[in-house]
Amino acid sequence: MATRSVSPGGALLRTSRMFALPSPIPKPPSDVTGKDFYSDTMTQAFPTHQVITTLSAPRKQGDWGLKRPLPLRSTTKSSKAMLRVNAIDSVEQITDYTSGTDHGMTLRKFQALGLPITLRQQSQVGQPFSATQLHIPTPSVFDDEFDFTAIDKKKQDESTDQRWKFSGPWLSGMPQGDFKKWLAKEVRPKRPAFRAFLRERIANEMNEAAKLAAVDKGEEPPAPVEASSITEDQVIAYLRKLRHNRPMLYDMVGKFLDLAPVKPSSAAEEGLAFLKTQGKVLEYRDVKSPWAESGPPVTHPSAGLSYLRTSMYMENHPIYGPQKHHPSVQARVIRPYRSQGNQAAKLGVAGFVVETPVGDSLLNSKTGGKWSYIDPTLVGGAKTWVQPQRATVSSHGKVLMSINDASTETTLVTQELLGEKECLGTPLVQPQLHQPREDAKELRKRYAAGPPAMSSAEDYGLDSKSL
Amino acid sequence: MSCRQWLSSAVRRLPSGAGQQQTRALSTSTPDAKGLQMLPRAGGGGGSGGGGTMIRRVVGIRGGNPNNNNNPTDALQSLLSLGDTRRSGRGPVTAEEQREIMEQQQQANNARLSVRDLRNSATTDNFLSYMPRRWKAGDVYSPRDLSPVEQKKWTKRQAPLKDIVDLLGFNPLDNYKNFSFISEFMTPFGRIKHSRETGLRPVNQRKVAKAIRRAIGMGLHPSVHKHPELMRLSNQGFPMYVPRTTSTAEKKL
Numbered sequence: 001m002a003t004r005s006v007s008p009g010g011a012l013l014r015t016s017r018m019f020a021l022p023s024p025i026p027k028p029p030s031d032v033t034g035k036d037f038y039s040d041t042m043t044q045a046f047p048t049h050q051v052i053t054t055l056s057a058p059r060k061q062g063d064w065g066l067k068r069p070l071p072l073r074s075t076t077k078s079s080k081a082m083l084r085v086n087a088i089d090s091v092e093q094i095t096d097y098t099s100g101t102d103h104g105m106t107l108r109k110f111q112a113l114g115l116p117i118t119l120r121q122q123s124q125v126g127q128p129f130s131a132t133q134l135h136i137p138t139p140s141v142f143d144d145e146f147d148f149t150a151i152d153k154k155k156q157d158e159s160t161d162q163r164w165k166f167s168g169p170w171l172s173g174m175p176q177g178d179f180k181k182w183l184a185k186e187v188r189p190k191r192p193a194f195r196a197f198l199r200e201r202i203a204n205e206m207n208e209a210a211k212l213a214a215v216d217k218g219e220e221p222p223a224p225v226e227a228s229s230i231t232e233d234q235v236i237a238y239l240r241k242l243r244h245n246r247p248m249l250y251d252m253v254g255k256f257l258d259l260a261p262v263k264p265s266s267a268a269e270e271g272l273a274f275l276k277t278q279g280k281v282l283e284y285r286d287v288k289s290p291w292a293e294s295g296p297p298v299t300h301p302s303a304g305l306s307y308l309r310t311s312m313y314m315e316n317h318p319i320y321g322p323q324k325h326h327p328s329v330q331a332r333v334i335r336p337y338r339s340q341g342n343q344a345a346k347l348g349v350a351g352f353v354v355e356t357p358v359g360d361s362l363l364n365s366k367t368g369g370k371w372s373y374i375d376p377t378l379v380g381g382a383k384t385w386v387q388p389q390r391a392t393v394s395s396h397g398k399v400l401m402s403i404n405d406a407s408t409e410t411t412l413v414t415q416e417l418l419g420e421k422e423c424l425g426t427p428l429v430q431p432q433l434h435q436p437r438e439d440a441k442e443l444r445k446r447y448a449a450g451p452p453a454m455s456s457a458e459d460y461g462l463d464s465k466s467l
Numbered sequence: 468m469s470c471r472q473w474l475s476s477a478v479r480r481l482p483s484g485a486g487q488q489q490t491r492a493l494s495t496s497t498p499d500a501k502g503l504q505m506l507p508r509a510g511g512g513g514g515s516g517g518g519g520t521m522i523r524r525v526v527g528i529r530g531g532n533p534n535n536n537n538n539p540t541d542a543l544q545s546l547l548s549l550g551d552t553r554r555s556g557r558g559p560v561t562a563e564e565q566r567e568i569m570e571q572q573q574q575a576n577n578a579r580l581s582v583r584d585l586r587n588s589a590t591t592d593n594f595l596s597y598m599p600r601r602w603k604a605g606d607v608y609s610p611r612d613l614s615p616v617e618q619k620k621w622t623k624r625q626a627p628l629k630d631i632v633d634l635l636g637f638n639p640l641d642n643y644k645n646f647s648f649i650s651e652f653m654t655p656f657g658r659i660k661h662s663r664e665t666g667l668r669p670v671n672q673r674k675v676a677k678a679i680r681r682a683i684g685m686g687l688h689p690s691v692h693k694h695p696e697l698m699r700l701s702n703q704g705f706p707m708y709v710p711r712t713t714s715t716a717e718k719k720l
Contacts, residue, residue, distance in 0.1 A: 030628065030629075036624045036625055036626075036627060037599070037600075037601070037621050037623075037624065037625065038620075038621070038625060038628070039600075039617060039620035039621060040620075041617065041620070042612055042617060042620075043607045043608060043609045043611070043612050044607070045605060045606065045607055046607075101609065102607070102609035102611065102612075103607070103609075105609070106607055106609070175634045175635060175636070176634075176635050176636040176637070177632075177633045177634045177635050177636030177637075178634065178636075179636070180636045181636075334602050334608065334613075335595070335598070335601075335602055336591060336595075338591075338595070343601075346602040346604075348608055351607055351608060351609065352605060352606070352607060352608075353602045353603065353604055353605065353606040353607075353608060354604055355604050372587075372588075372591075373587040373588065373590070373591045374590065374591040374594045374595070375587075376590065376594065394605060396605075398603075398604075398605025398606070399605055399607075400604055400605045401604075
């Protein structure tokens with residue numbers, strides 16, 4: 001098949017930003033129902049619009065590959081060229097854009113951590129990771145068992161325990177009002193379809209039973225029963241049987257509506273036998289789906305943040321050799337401990353808010369009150385060195401990270417690599433430590449006589465820093 | 468004699484003079500801090516340093532000759548002669564007295580630390596009243612989210628984004644006996660809240676208003692104050708929302 005020739009105008013349009021920009025995805029779902037304190041302009045849990053960038057030279061001309069050049073005053077000041085386009089062309093004939101550095105830089109910082117995204121651990125209330133299970137490895141979201149992106153329609157039923165995408169809702173997370181609305185609008189019209197589905201099930205079961213009986217007797221299996229030949233009375237009798245077997249009914253309804261798996265009640269998990277005597281059948285069931293407890297995620301479970309499969313690799317230092325831990329990272333103390341209301345401290349790692357390390361609380365502070373107060377004399381706010389352990393994406397699309405205390409040696413080595421401290425390696429050069437940053441005025445003065453004779457990639461705008 | 472030498476050497480080792488100490492005490496703004504600055508300071512020479520300042524404090528209070536302060540030995544002499552009224556004799560400082568001084572200093576040190584904690588706590592509270600956002604794990608923050616403009620938006624209670632009645636799927640008219648639900652939609656003075664505060668759609672707002680009017684009309688709910696059962700709960704320390712005052716006049720920075 002030969003490729004179709006495209007007219008020059010068509011080729012231009014195809015390669016232009018106008019067609020390359022994907023349409024925005026839905027906003028992150030709000031996790032609190034009656035939330036009274038919020039901001040409509042806060043940074044959302046995940047980006048909904050594509051962030052675009054441009055090279056430094058076109059940026060100076062306002063060229064972002066859009067319909068019209070963007071104003072220089074608001075697009076050239078930031079050190080990072082990242083924009084988010086809300087509308088390429090509005091009614092007022094302007095391009096509606098905002099800064100895209102919030103999510104753009106967060107992504108860059110997160111990828112610098114080198115953390116893989118893992119599946120959420122089960123049976124913890126409100127906590128992404130439990131203290132006792134912190135050292136138990138969790139599977140990566142890219143494990144073949146759980147990484148479903150294209151699902152075969154035929155295998156849909158078999159993969160219920162692994163899939164993360166379902167066409168039906170997750171009933172445990174549905175408020176009562178929404179559930180009623182969903183019943184009335186989505187489920188009720190499907191009554192005849194469910195009866196047809198049941199007929200097929202009955203026919204299947206009857207055929208299987210007949211086949212088994214024939215094999216036992218050593219006879220030829222009888223002709224299979226057609227779904228259409230099942231009478232209404234048979235369906236009603238089957239329905240009555242189903243009504244007393246809730247788990248089986250849920251299985252059928254779940255398959256029919258493609259519902260996300262729900263964690264069974266604790267009674268069912270324990271398999272209480274006495275409930276059978278009360279006319280109800282409650283069997284032991286083990287739901288293997290990692291999404292049964294907190295709901296399936298809104299995106300792919302990795303959220304496209306990291307494509308690493310594991311963090312089980314060693315950092316190698318040029319002088320000290322392989323390191324036990326990954327480099328420590330600096331965390332910002334976003335909010336200190338408050339004894340009033342027993343509020344825990346909140347730290348910020350790579351632009352995400354995280355809980356304090358396991359075992360650290362107001363009464364048992366590992367840092368000795370460092371996170372209890374705001375010190376206004378500290379330039380840039382209080383920071384602390386931590387060791388990111390693992391990250392997972394919640395069903396609301398939030399990135400939940402767990403951190404640990406950084407080891408002193410690792411922190412020292414990291415700081416030495418950053419040129420902040422001196423360890424066993426090369427001694428620091430003092431001017432290198434306290435090199436004042438050149439401001440624009442000084443730079444202009446230096447370049448007033450023309451650029452220096454020696455040229456570099458940076459001068460031509462080829463260096464990554466100048467982007 | 469050896470004890471005297473030890474104390475005087477400790478006094479000499481102190482970096483700051485007694486005169487500086489006095490001016491510092493006067494310049495501190497808070498009254499509690501002023502009192503505490505008079506007390507021995509921690510750090511410096513540790514126990515011995517504290518003992519040295521102790522002497523100077525006594526001298527300063529007694530209004531002795533300021534020239535005396537420059538000579539630590541004289542200061543010690545004056546302490547030994549005048550400072551302790553219980554002592555009749557003029558002998559050297561005994562071990563017991565020394566321990567007493569140390570204990571006194573330890574107490575003062577503890578008081579100073581707790582006051583420092585209190586002061587830090589007050590500063591933190593004041594700053595946090597400008598940063599009211601309650602962060603949750605997984606929230607994304609950019610520098611803009613930490614800015615005053617953005618933080619100010621979290622101070623004010625806003626109408627819920629979703630219609631609660633629709634969300635929970637119940638009929639407000641059936642819940643006229645539910646005082647906790649009724650009082651949620653009225654002010655403590657008995658007025659029905661506007662829909663811009665309740666965030667209900669018109670149909671549900673009318674139903675809620677009717678339920679409130681019915682409850683009050685049947686005498687099930689007070690119209691001029693909160694429901695007594697709720698007041699009892701709040702008295703017992705159950706969590707109830709109390710609006711925070713964010714008046715800038717109250718800040719103690």
